[in-house]
Amino acid sequence: GENVEQHPSTLSVQEGDSAVIKCTYSDSASNYFPWYKQELGKGPQLIIDIRSNVGEKKDQRIAVTLNKTAKHFSLHITETQPEDSAVYFCSGEAGNEKLTFGTGTRLTIIP
Amino acid sequence: DSGVTQTPKHLITATGQRVTLRCSPRSGDLSVYWYQQSLDQGLQFLIQYYNGEERAKGNILERFSAQQFPDLHSELNLSSLELGDSALYFCASSAGFANTGELFFGEGSRLTVL
Numbered sequence: 746g747e748n749v750e751q752h753p754s755t756l757s758v759q760e761g762d763s764a765v766i767k768c769t770y771s772d773s774a775s776n777y778f779p780w781y782k783q784e785l786g787k788g789p790q791l792i793i794d795i796r797s798n799v800g801e802k803k804d805q806r807i808a809v810t811l812n813k814t815a816k817h818f819s820l821h822i823t824e825t826q827p828e829d830s831a832v833y834f835c836s837g838e839a840g841n842e843k844l845t846f847g848t849g850t851r852l853t854i855i856p
Numbered sequence: 857d858s859g860v861t862q863t864p865k866h867l868i869t870a871t872g873q874r875v876t877l878r879c880s881p882r883s884g885d886l887s888v889y890w891y892q893q894s895l896d897q898g899l900q901f902l903i904q905y906y907n908g909e910e911r912a913k914g915n916i917l918e919r920f921s922a923q924q925f926p927d928l929h930s931e932l933n934l935s936s937l938e939l940g941d942s943a944l945y946f947c948a949s950s951a952g953f954a955n956t957g958e959l960f961f962g963e964g965s966r967l968t969v970l
Contacts (some may be wrong), residue, residue: 751898779958788858788946788961834898842890842914843870844959848898 747772747839751847759855764825766850768835769817778818780809783832788806792833793820793823822852830854859883870970874935875924877965880918881928881949887911888930889959890922893944905930906953937969 748771758764770778771780794807795802795818801803803808806825811818822829831853836844859882868874870882881888890902901914905924916922919937924930944966948959 750900781959788860789959789965790858790893790961791958794958798916799914817946836899840928843901843904843914846899 747775747837747845749835749837749845749847751835751850754848755851755853757853757855758825760825760827762825763831764822764852766820766833766835766852767817768819768837768847769815770837770845771816772837772839773813773816773856775816775837777838778809778811779836779837779838779844780820781834781846783834785831789834808853825854827854827856842849858961859928860947860962861950862945862965865963865966866966866968867969868970870939872938873935873937873969875936875937875967877947877967879882879930879932879947879962881930882960885949885951885960886928887950887953888924888928889931889948889950890916890932891946891948891961893946893964894942897945899932899967902932911953920941928965934948934967937967939969942967942969 752766768780779794782792783789808821832849861880886907889904891899902916904912922932944964948961
């Protein structure tokens with residue numbers, strides 16, 4: 746089955762700087778890669794997703810890149826703000842109707 | 857508010873006991889997913905139901921079972937509880953299947969086994 750690895754497990758960045766979280770996946774059949782943000786005491790919430798037919802997708806300060814050859818994808822957050830502090834999960838779905846999640850990255854924005 | 861409701865929010869019980877976690881999906885969503893989140897662990901997929909039928913199974917223990925009822929709410933039953941079952945259990949729902957769009961997560965049920 747699919748295996749998704751995520752790095753780093755914790756990340757601290759100065760407010761206004763950029764943050765990058767990287768994930769790799771194992772199943773070459775995977776074709777859908779959503780990113781979820783989990784704030785304290787809440788359930789995860791989708792922030793951006795990408796499908797295998799594109800290499801990059803942007804939504805304001807958030808972007809995701811996908812390299813199918815290398816089987817890795819990354820989340821980029823620019824101009825970070827305090828409200829970006831949360832746990833971020835990457836995930837992959839290989840057509841078997843279930844998402845496999847990475848172990849999460851705890852992002853802390855330092856004011 | 858995701859529209860997914862989970863009860864109870866917190867549950868404390870003893871080893872060997874049995875508990876039931878309940879989930880009401882977003883209005884109109886046919887798929888329900890159950891995930892387990894342990895300390896320092898990611899979200900482990902347990903099981904998925906679609907319109908009352910089991911659709912996909914993950915690393916769900918034999919001591920655990922789930923079902924989805926005709927009104928589309930779902931229950932996760934955990935029996936013969938062990939200390940290691942202490943975790944946050946999330947329910948999520950979607951209109952269709954996981955690869956077609958967003959999963960909407962509830963706020964979770966925190967289970968503590970003493």
